[in-house]
Amino acid sequence: MALKTINPTSTKAWSKLQAHFKTIENTHLKDLFTQHENRASEMTIQWEDFYFDYSKHRVSKETLNLLLELADEVDLKDAMHQYFGGEVINATEGREVLHTALRSPKDAEVIVDGENVIPEVYQVKEKIKDFSDKVCNGTFKSYTDQPFTDVVNIGIGGSDLGPAMVVEALSFYSNHLKTHFVSNVDGDHVNEVVKNINPETTLFVIVSKTFTTQETLSNANTIREWFLKHAPETAISKHFVAVSTNIEKVKDFGIDENNIFPMWNWVGGRFSLWSAVGLSISLAVGFDNFESLLNGAHKMDEHFKTEAFEKNIPVITALLSVWYNNFFNAETEAIIPYSQYLNQFATYLQQGIMESNGKSVDRNGDKINYQTGTIIWGEPGTNSQHAFFQLIHQGTKLIPADFIGFTESLHGNKDHQDKLMSSFFAQTEALMNGKSNDTVVEELKDSSISEAHMKFLAPFKIFDGNKPTTTILIKKLTPESLGKLIAMYEHKIFVQGIIWNIFSYDQFGVELGKQLANTILKELKDPNVINNHDDSTQNLIKYYQSKA
Ligand code: F6P
Numbered sequence: 001m002a003l004k005t006i007n008p009t010s011t012k013a014w015s016k017l018q019a020h021f022k023t024i025e026n027t028h029l030k031d032l033f034t035q036h037e038n039r040a041s042e043m044t045i046q047w048e049d050f051y052f053d054y055s056k057h058r059v060s061k062e063t064l065n066l067l068l069e070l071a072d073e074v075d076l077k078d079a080m081h082q083y084f085g086g087e088v089i090n091a092t093e094g095r096e097v098l099h100t101a102l103r104s105p106k107d108a109e110v111i112v113d114g115e116n117v118i119p120e121v122y123q124v125k126e127k128i129k130d131f132s133d134k135v136c137n138g139t140f141k142s143y144t145d146q147p148f149t150d151v152v153n154i155g156i157g158g159s160d161l162g163p164a165m166v167v168e169a170l171s172f173y174s175n176h177l178k179t180h181f182v183s184n185v186d187g188d189h190v191n192e193v194v195k196n197i198n199p200e201t202t203l204f205v206i207v208s209k210t211f212t213t214q215e216t217l218s219n220a221n222t223i224r225e226w227f228l229k230h231a232p233e234t235a236i237s238k239h240f241v242a243v244s245t246n247i248e249k250v251k252d253f254g255i256d257e258n259n260i261f262p263m264w265n266w267v268g269g270r271f272s273l274w275s276a277v278g279l280s281i282s283l284a285v286g287f288d289n290f291e292s293l294l295n296g297a298h299k300m301d302e303h304f305k306t307e308a309f310e311k312n313i314p315v316i317t318a319l320l321s322v323w324y325n326n327f328f329n330a331e332t333e334a335i336i337p338y339s340q341y342l343n344q345f346a347t348y349l350q351q352g353i354m355e356s357n358g359k360s361v362d363r364n365g366d367k368i369n370y371q372t373g374t375i376i377w378g379e380p381g382t383n384s385q386h387a388f389f390q391l392i393h394q395g396t397k398l399i400p401a402d403f404i405g406f407t408e409s410l411h412g413n414k415d416h417q418d419k420l421m422s423s424f425f426a427q428t429e430a431l432m433n434g435k436s437n438d439t440v441v442e443e444l445k446d447s448s449i450s451e452a453h454m455k456f457l458a459p460f461k462i463f464d465g466n467k468p469t470t471t472i473l474i475k476k477l478t479p480e481s482l483g484k485l486i487a488m489y490e491h492k493i494f495v496q497g498i499i500w501n502i503f504s505y506d507q508f509g510v511e512l513g514k515q516l517a518n519t520i521l522k523e524l525k526d527p528n529v530i531n532n533h534d535d536s537t538q539n540l541i542k543y544y545q546s547k548a
Contacts, residue, residue: 001087005363006074008326008499009370013070020066021327028466029058029432036060045311047303049475050484052313056432057320057400057468058328067319068309070499076315079498084305086110090268090505091363097505098264099271099490100301103294103483112266124262124276128290131241131261132282135203136175143235144200149178152193153280154223155207156183156215157351158269159243163207163280165348166273166293169341169482172410173285181280182223185215190222199230204240206255207277209269211246214514220253243276268505270351271490289479296483297490304491314491317402317470321492322499324400324468325371334392334401335378338424339477342404346378349489356493356504363501372500378402382423393431393463400468403428404485408476427469434465524548 008014033039033055043055059067082089086096101110101117109116134140138147153163160183167179180193204223208216227239241259242250250260261276273281274294282290300314309315324330335346357373379387381403392399405424409417440461444454474481497504523529523541533541 011073051473053471096266102274103298129287149201159207162273165344211249292479293483296480297487300487318495332375338405359502431467434463
């Protein structure tokens with residue numbers, strides 16, 4: 001079985017959406033609320049501890065029906081069966097896409113190459129549990145017989161962003177271990193980290209699915225050299241563990257076979273935090289919390305798999321994104337979590353979303369003539385309010401935004417929480433309603449300025465409003481609710497890839513730069529090596545060599 005190759009723009013629903021767009025593009029959100037009684041509650045999905053309100057979007061019931069028709073016409077249902085069923089939907093790499101299997105229950109059956117992979121998934125989970133329990137409770141000791149105090153995760157991309165985001169997001173639940181992340185090949189990164197750790201009590205987790213990634217191997221080698229300045233060779237087996245599919249390469253690096261946590265090719269790097277790639281998470285917050293994260297994701301998988309599309313959170317969020325991307329021509333989407341713990345959430349999603357759906361060739365191999373992957377960015381509120389919100393409110397660009405908030409805080413300081421959430425609600429209200437000329441004039445009348453100055457000022461103080469937002473209100477930031485939230489975006493990626501008729505699970509776009517860097521590196525290391533470059537690149541290399 002293969003994914004269907006339906007060009008979305010050739011569907012009936014697409015033509016209808018184009019015609020419908022003309023009738024709604026200038027309608028203000030305020031009018032949509034007036035026209036549609038009970039809009040707020042009808043456009044809210046309450047599921048488990050999630051309150052998902054999409055009523056502040058520039059859609060009518062008809063828009064939604066047409067978007068749902070589009071999902072049907074591209075046969076999203078069939079694609080979902082293939083996704084969860086372990087078909088080779090990553091056709092360009094010849095792989096299944098089964099991060100969902102990593103959070104499936106023990107009695108589930110997911111067949112890959114004729115074998116149920118679930119028992120193996122649970123074996124690795126057992127190994128993660130056993131190891132993290134022993135490190136956390138101090139029974140797995142360092143070469144100087146001390147309990148570990150620090151963990152350094154060495155990886156990049158999917159082998160870094162997921163664990164780094166989750167470890168920070170769940171820091172409220174963390175234990176005594178301090179977790180550090182080294183990813184950039186910029187030597188300053190690794191040097192800053194080793195400045196703050198004690199080799200006698202630090203555990204190094206090298207994470208690389210392929211174990212060929214230049215950045216990770218360079219950082220791992222630098223750390224090993226640094227470590228061996230303080231410790232004997234025999235200490236390596238106590239301080240270095242690895243997560244990889246490439247067992248031979250890990251062994252060549254000198255890591256003890258018992259210290260290898262395997263993963264599988266059917267898990268994409270950017271979807272791998274649920275596998276042993278999440279070892280640093282399990283170490284930081286304990287295995288039980290890691291398991292709750294997985295359980296949360298599994299609950300979202302079930303919701304996505306079984307819920308009717310009109311009440312299906314990942315489906316609705318994906319369809320809305322297609323609506324803005326392909327009809328309003330909005331190029332970017334903002335993710336604004338009102339939680340400092342989710343500081344790295346947008347950065348993490350950038351890889352998931354942009355590496356997956358940043359494609360311009362369709363599943364037939366043809367160049368695409370419509371827009372695909374959106375640009376994702378964002379920062380936590382309220383900091384972002386004092387940084388880029390001006391542009392969202394009064395700039396010329398349409399930027400749909402996801403507002404993610406929690407009804408209960410973790411710190412328990414009600415005053416701070418009320419202030420935080422009043423800003424949250426105020427922003428989505430302001431973005432939707434704006435501020436009219438009449439209100440502005442009314443407000444200015446109360447000040448003591450002249451009539452002429454009032455006329456001058458008024459236009460600058462008007463807010464058009466009509467800026468769309470989704471509100472995702474969750475009870476509390478817990479490992480489980482975080483798992484649900486991440487899985488929601490993973491499925492959004494999938495749905496959009498299906499609609500845009502692209503392959504979401506390869507990432508050939510990151511290869512060319514790597515290839516050229518290898519060629520240039522040879523030149524930088526040896527000036528006698530000469531390669532052909534364009535004049536600009538040639539000059540830059542020469543300039544660098546003259547200064548370095
Ligand atoms: O950036 C490209 C990429 O292949 C990502 O998809 C992946 O997450 C990252 O590099 C790291 O790869 P690895 O885990 O194999 O070191």
